[in-house]
Amino acid sequence: MKDILVIGAGAAGIMAALTAAEQGAVVRLFEKNNIVGKKMGITGKGRCNLTNACSMNEFISHTPGHGKFLYSAYEQFNNQDLLKKLNDWGLATKVERGGRVFPQSDSAIEVRKLLYRKLCDAGVQLHLEEPVKSVCFQGDAVVIQTPSGMYEGESCIITTGGLSYPVTGSTGDGYKFARGLGHTVTELKPSIIPFVTKETWPHGLSGLSLRNVEGSLWKHGKKMAAYFGEMLFTHFGVSGPIILRLSSDVAHKKKCIFPMQLRINLKPALTREQLDARIQRDFQKYIRKEAENAMKDLLPQRLIPIVLEQAGIDEKSLVNQISKEQRHDLVDTLQALALTITGTRPIEEAIVTAGGISVKEVNPKTMESKVCPHVYFAGEVLDIDAFTGGYNLQAAFSTGYAAGMAAAGKEDRT
Ligand SMILES: Cc1cc2nc3c(=O)[nH]c(=O)nc-3n(C[C@H](O)[C@H](O)[C@H](O)COP(=O)(O)OP(=O)(O)OC[C@H]3O[C@@H](n4cnc5c(N)ncnc54)[C@H](O)[C@@H]3O)c2cc1C
Numbered sequence: 053m054k055d056i057l058v059i060g061a062g063a064a065g066i067m068a069a070l071t072a073a074e075q076g077a078v079v080r081l082f083e084k085n086n087i088v089g090k091k092m093g094i095t096g097k098g099r100c101n102l103t104n105a106c107s108m109n110e111f112i113s114h115t116p117g118h119g120k121f122l123y124s125a126y127e128q129f130n131n132q133d134l135l136k137k138l139n140d141w142g143l144a145t146k147v148e149r150g151g152r153v154f155p156q157s158d159s160a161i162e163v164r165k166l167l168y169r170k171l172c173d174a175g176v177q178l179h180l181e182e183p184v185k186s187v188c189f190q191g192d193a194v195v196i197q198t199p200s201g202m203y204e205g206e207s208c209i210i211t212t213g214g215l216s217y218p219v220t221g222s223t224g225d226g227y228k229f230a231r232g233l234g235h236t237v238t239e240l241k242p243s244i245i246p247f248v249t250k251e252t253w254p255h256g257l258s259g260l261s262l263r264n265v266e267g268s269l270w271k272h273g274k275k276m277a278a279y280f281g282e283m284l285f286t287h288f289g290v291s292g293p294i295i296l297r298l299s300s301d302v303a304h305k306k307k308c309i310f311p312m313q314l315r316i317n318l319k320p321a322l323t324r325e326q327l328d329a330r331i332q333r334d335f336q337k338y339i340r341k342e343a344e345n346a347m348k349d350l351l352p353q354r355l356i357p358i359v360l361e362q363a364g365i366d367e368k369s370l371v372n373q374i375s376k377e378q379r380h381d382l383v384d385t386l387q388a389l390a391l392t393i394t395g396t397r398p399i400e401e402a403i404v405t406a407g408g409i410s411v412k413e414v415n416p417k418t419m420e421s422k423v424c425p426h427v428y429f430a431g432e433v434l435d436i437d438a439f440t441g442g443y444n445l446q447a448a449f450s451t452g453y454a455a456g457m458a459a460a461g462k463e464d465r466t
Contacts, residue, residue: 053078056459057196057205059184060226061088063445064431064452065211066167071456072209073174080203081176082196084183084221088171089164091213091220095445096152100160102138103131103449104442105151115447116304117243117437121411122447125419129453131446141166152442187229187427194426207426207459209419211452214405214432215240226433227408233424236410238435242402243303246291250311250392257285257354266320267294269301269393270313277301280320288397290314293440296403299396300439303406310395315388318351318359328383335371335379346371350386359385404444408435418458419451428455 054077058069061083069081081088092100104111108126112119135145135153143166144156155162171178179198186197187208194208210229213222227237261284268278277298284292295314302309319327331350338346344367347356360367363385365378374382399405409429413422421427430451438444 054207054460055205056080056456057194057203057208058082059187059196059208059210059229060212060221060431060433061085061171061178061180062091062211062213062222062431063089063448064213064433064455065209066171067449067452068209068211068428068430068456068459069176070167070170070174071453072460073171073176075457075460077460079174079176080179080205081171082179082182082184082198084181086181087164088168088178088180091217091222092167092445093160093164094217094220095160096154098160099154099158100163101152101154101440101442101445102145102163103134103153103446105131105147105153111438111443111446114441114443115436115438116300117406118411118435119438121414121416121434121436122450124417125447125450125454128417128457129450131442133453134446134449138163138166141170150441184225184229187233189424192426207428209428209430209452209455209459210433211429211431211448211455212433214402214408215399216242216402216405218400222405222432226429230409230429230433233421233427235413235421235423238407238410240399240405240407241303242396242399243300243406243437244296244403244440245299245303245396245399245401246286247289247295247299247314247393248395248397249289249314250394253358254285254289254391255287257358258287260285260352260354261292262316262318262352262355264321265294266317267298268315268317269298270315271309276309276312283316289393290391297439300406300437302396303437310393312393314391314393316391317387318355318389319386324383324387327386328379331379331382335374339372341371343367343369343371343374359389362389403440404437405432406435406437408433411435417454419455420458428459430455 058081073079182198193204210226212226215224266280269276279294279297281294363382419428431448
């Protein structure tokens with residue numbers, strides 16, 4: 053019977069431990085928190101976006117951080133396999149907009165509790181509140197050290213997560229263990245993270261969300277990326293779905309590219325001419341009004357002074373005194389409201405850590421280290437990261453499954 057040590061009880065570690073135990077291995081799962089799946093409990097704004105209903109190819113394309121590395125893991129255990137397992141265990145699920153899959157109950161805590169019960173049922177020996185301090189080898193045995201003592205195993209699966217949301221336990225310990233075992237850890241960067249702006253005006257608009265806008269990032273006059281959807285002003289800059297998505301593009305640039313310009317097209321559905329015609333209609337309607345009062349059909353009230361200022365129009369000007377050139381400047385501003393992005397919020401606030409244990413040094417079929425046999429890695433500790441939409445949890449579950457199978461000696465090594 054195989055003796056397996058698993059370090060970290062997040063999505064990856066839980067799935068690895070369960071899988072190995074179901075294959076008959078003796079499994080000890082070490083977790084520094086007093087519960088399993090603490091981060092899972094806060095995912096999807098407390099609803100846990102478990103996975104996505106899309107195809108495997110879409111999973112890969114939504115994973116800018118080494119998506120292709122995941123092919124083998126997804127072949128062994130994909131979204132349907134995950135949902136079948138969870139459904140068989142009594143968790144009802146539902147599919148929402150964009151293929152996002154949630155528990156029917158909208159409760160991440162339900163998922164966490166279910167997985168805890170399954171770990172107990174499978175006979176996994178849970179070592180809660182027992183942080184692992186070191187991982188090394190003594191002869192053929194892997195030895196880990198915790199404050200309570202030393203444990204030996206035939207193999208060890210490291211699933212300690214990334215660096216984001218350290219209050220959930222992911223404080224980067226796995227990188228230290230991996231380096232000690234001779235692994236390369238690629239640069240760690242925040243991904244899916246809000247941006248900080250140089251300008252302070254977004255602070256005053258904190259809480260204002262804009263729908264159906266396009267946000268694009270520019271460097272030296274060159275467009276780097278653009279997304280359409282929703283964004284939000286905050287007390288430090290900008291956030292919301294399109295900003296988070298842009299941050300993932302930034303995380304995958306080789307060099308630091310801050311500062312950058314963010315341009316917000318507030319009316320992306322209209323051409324320049326259509327927008328100009330629309331403004332002229334509004335100005336006709338509010339002909340005796342001041343500019344600030346003539347824009348209320350076009351923009352949220354709080355944004356009007358900002359747009360007028362960027363366009364160089366005094367908000368107190370009467371609309372019939374606004375020149376054609378000024379109106380054209382207004383069109384330009386509405387289609388490219390500019391902000392200087394100076395950086396991101398700290399990595400601790402990222403949804404996911406980009407970078408990690410180099411996937412070049414890990415067998416994609418088994419998740420076993422190529423540097424140090426009998427050591428396996430799974431989940432966010434690896435240099436993999438995806439967009440929002442359930443892709444990150446699925447990657448953790450799938451790599452955890454592959455590692456659990458391999459460590460238990462049941463993987464297909466052909
Ligand atoms: C706010 C937020 C919302 C998110 N929402 C979603 C979502 O809805 N859908 C989605 O797909 N992804 C989401 N993600 C991303 C997703 O949660 C992670 O990618 C995923 O949890 C990674 O799983 P993991 O098992 O690799 O790591 P983690 O879940 O971070 O688990 C690692 C575990 O290892 C433990 N550990 C660390 N070091 C040690 C040690 N030395 N000894 C013992 N234990 C240790 C930690 O305490 C932790 O429990 C979200 C992330 C955040 C921060």
